[in-house]
Amino acid sequence: MARIELQNITKRYGGTRALKDLSLTVEDGEFFVLLGRTGAGKTTTLRVVAGLEKPDEGRVFIGDSDVTSWTAAERDVALVLQQYSLYPRLTVRGNLEFPLRPKVRNMNEDEIRRRVDRAAKTLQITHLLDRKVERLSGGEMQRVSIGRAIVRDPRVFLMDEPLSALDAKLREALRVELKKLHQDLGATFLFVTHDQVEAMSMGDKIGVLRSGRLVQVGTPSEIYERPHNTFVARSVGTPPMNLIEGRLDGESARLGSFVLPVSSPANSEQKVTFGVRPENIVIQSGAPAEARVFDIEDQGVIKILALDMGDTRLHATVPAGTHVNRDEVVRFGWKPERVLSFDPETGRNLAL
């Protein structure tokens, strides 16, 4: 077990800079999720940590050692990929044994067998051990991939979207299992995903990555409640946070012709982008603002309303019992203490 620290990592591929001055710390035993869209540099970050890629600038630490110049083999990390991490020529057992067989490990057959059996049991794949990898379903393959990682007690676990190729049900099940595995092993996990639900539900900490830069690091609730900027704000939550252009004037927010209360007053009048999550919008007769219902999505427990306020499209989640009709004009307000203000130019959270 060990902590991971990246210091000012820059990685270039030809002209493109995949990582820009990236610094990041994953504490010992932490489940750290790196969240980012496609091309954000998630895989590159993992490859730099694993030693498959040399950074152009910056240093990598695992535990107390500066491993920047170490080879992948020396770093003693485990890497689980979205696909292709199993050898098609080998059986499941062969694949699980593979990481134990390098000469440097010098492990005897009994020990290998014991570890493979233990890992197989943990992941409930004992019945698959003699099967060829090609004959496995996607979910089974990913279990085996994770098994390959846990057979040898690596110092840290690196996972590159290991669940993203699976269907929704399976993903959910494996998510829970991975989380449990993390608790049982007490190991350091650096987990990479583009799926915000995965990030929110699994991470002790989340790092939001955007074009090779780390935008914000925090616990899931910090990321959700106190995003540093509009990008982070829209990265988590479904539907994403509503962003509304308006003016902040004393204790009131002016949205077009409507005036709504806010709890963080400004001294001088200024242009602001207000951010409010759909669940903090309240539909109520007599509320200060007005919008037309454009669409209703009934999700059982809740309804998601798409509202048109002038040119602005908003989303609101309301209890399923709420009666609204399409094209109906409704009155709405918001919970003033949950409204965030962002700089309309830079997107920065004005409260921070």
Place this chain on the structure above:
Amino acid sequence: MAEVKTKGEVVLNRVAIVAVVVALIVMLTPIYWIASTAFKPRSLATTVPPTVMFEPTLTPFAKLFTKRSQLRQPVEEDVYEAAPWWEKLIYDDGEQVVKNRKTGAITSSGYWDRYKNSLIVSIISTFLAVSMGTLTAYGFSRFKVKGEQDWLFFILSTRMLPPVVVAIPMFLMYRTVGLHDTHLGLIILYTAFNLSFAVWIMKGFVDEIPREYEEAALVDGYTRLQAFWKIVLPEALTGIAATAVFCFIIAWNEYAFALMMTSRNAQTAPPYIPSQVGSGLPDWSVIAAGAFLFLLPVAIFTFLLRNHLLRGMSFGAIRK
């Protein structure tokens, strides 16, 4: 799964089968001709029209391996009876094996020596070209090589000139450095021929192998070389088989350089067989026997690797 075919498809299928059969006949006739002539007695070898039904004999092979002279007078009864079966065949044909006056040892024709030379040169040069080609291809495929495209083009460009163009300078160089008429000389030459080709084909195959496999091995604690042995090589086997067959065929059949660069010690079979045509009245069935034996290694080699080749011939399309 039972396929339902429309009438049109059935007709098309038949046409295709007929076309394949016709093509096969056209292509296999010369081979059949050589093979059948190799088993014909001399008298039937050149009949017009060709004899199709005949009693096969091993006489041409017996003659192929020995040096012979015409019998002046019929051979004595007891000598004939004492002779081994193949010598009898030669006597039957009105010839006798040339023997050492003192020791009585049989003089061989030299075919077997040439054949051995062919095997040595082809196998070693194929092994070298394929192994160096695979390693080079791996390097180009997995590492950033400065001017990669230019290097690859350069490697290919060594094949753009017809090799014979450089035959005379090569000949003089070989004479000077003492490589003329040596196995090593031919091996170097054929390896050089085949290397560019091996690099190009193998690069296609290696490119197809996901690098994630090796990278997983590297992370697991294997060195680059171990990962290459354990992961890349087994995955590339199909390509290696295909490349090996091609290289072997090219080396095995090479004629022009073998003719020029060798004279006695290292001469291979291709220049030897036609040299037999020139000495006296050609004995076509003996030549056919030589050619027939010469066909066998390629056929056997290809047959042994057939499972790999079926997939390998589609050049890199290993994965669905």
